[in-house]
Amino acid sequence: MTVQANTAPLQSQIAHWEAHHNRRLLIYLAGEGGTSAKGIDERDVLPLYTALRAIGNQERLDILLFSGGGRVNSSRRICLLFREYTSFLRIFVPYKARSAGTLLCLGSDEIVLGPLGELGPIDPQIMAQGDPAGGPQALSPEDLRALFRLSEDWLDLHTSEQRLDVLRMISNRIFPLTLGTLYRADRQIRQIGQELLRYQLPDLEDSIRSAIVDRLVAGFGAHDYSITADEARDLGLNARRTKPIEHDLLWEVWQTASAYLQSSSPNTVNPAETSRTDAFIACADCAFRHITRSFSYLPNAASTQAGRVIQLPIEAEWQPFDPLRDPSKV
Template identity: 40%
Template sequence: MPQPELTSLPAVPTLLRELELARGSRALVLAASHLDLELLPAIYEQCRQIGQVARLDVVLHGRGGVVNAARRIALLLRQHARHLTFIVPFHCQSAATLLCLGADEVIAGDLALFSPIDPQLNGADGGAFSSLDIKVFGDMAERWFGVDAGEARQQSLSLLCGSVFAPSLTAFYRTTLELAQIGEELLAWQLPDHLPEARRAIVEQLMAGYHSHNYALTREELAALGLRMARDEDAERLGWAISTQLQASIGGALRSAPEQAWNDALLATRDGVLLRRQQPGGFAPQWSTVAPA
């Protein structure tokens, strides 16, 4: 018996065919709880089946992931399309927002959720903190506790090195530099006519211009930054229809118990759906196909 949350997925290829007819493009769904490098072979196979195309529309659903995975996915998609569009109906946070920088344009629906791209470091207690949590430590000491600015910087470095292993702090700094470099590299695809300084300013704003990694950026805010945000009634309507099915199918939060397996990634074209299922206990995930309706 098919799982209840998967019963509507066979309709996704039909929606993609309708999207292709409306926009004169080829279309792909890329949905993942966590963008990772292990997605690349499956995405590569989907791109090979589609072939080289003039226009590729990617319906994107993602809540974050690995920075270098976002970069490699963007470069892979660019190799197969002269014009790349991301269609974002809903979730597109963190590394998924970074991925969007590599598109020629982004079509975002009314509920599209983007986020800052500041890097995160996992703590010993299982939580995570942002590079900004470290960067503004001295400002906090000065403004909240009246410590002299110079003294605050000295104290903050001493306290941070006492609580964060020094090489880990250095590695975190290097990760921040790497993220800025990748952001500017991808943005050069979208804004090739802009000066490097202008692209750098956009990336810097996305990395350090907000007070929370979870700040929900809107399409209007990204457009105000200078990103190429577009509107398309057909793409938004069909993208949302696909998104509702993804929301009911992808993500560990859909489990009723932690020991259950869950669907963490989905790729789809007009020819079918490819689903990745994560196994608890560290076992390798398994890909399976869902026949089109």
């Protein structure tokens, strides 16, 4: 289905926002994230930089953020880029800013979540290598810690030799260098989390910031746990719910901007090929859309995917467009 998105109202909504809040607004819809979907990544840096240059240095800056996750280092880079252009960064989350999106939020001065707004745990997810039994596509260091806790709590395995047997079992299923990658990723996420949190909570002791990051990494039962505004505040983050007047305007802008993420168009020459907008950046001065072109095919009967239409991405790029001259087409 093709959804027509009209950006003319979005421009007026951005103007209304900026007049009401007396600060500039940047919309960053980074995508759903995950193992195959567009999320926060290094390709986002250039269009965000272009938008920030158009906005200019601001004493206070608002970001409307949507993200299901993405790359940790890209999230850090983007957050540091935002901080180059403002001394007070406020991030609004109308729907979700999970995983790498939550990490980005740690570098703001204030996180404002709508009624549906949610953050998520930041334990890193690494693509698994070498499990012939068809285990999960992505692993977290917390998955390994949970396995060792399971061996102690459920199986009563406590000796060094028994723990070594568990490690041997893991190494037979997961490529050993992947285990090293998990260890490095765990150390990195904690380091970056504490680095960014210094912007939000500069007066706290390092040990307290470290405890907050540890809760975000290891304090929840699953990576897809939804952290509400109240829970984020209880963790020690500078987070709050939207005020009623804020929410109405936030939701209005979100609904208009997010319509782009639903837009797709077929290739008239090759019907098996489609183009889809899966990320979106906009401010009052410019706008960008991330286009992913995919090829659809139906696996043969012998395939384990038989009967399912597979979407294979073949090309992806950010494209600038003029919302005033092209108000009704994606």
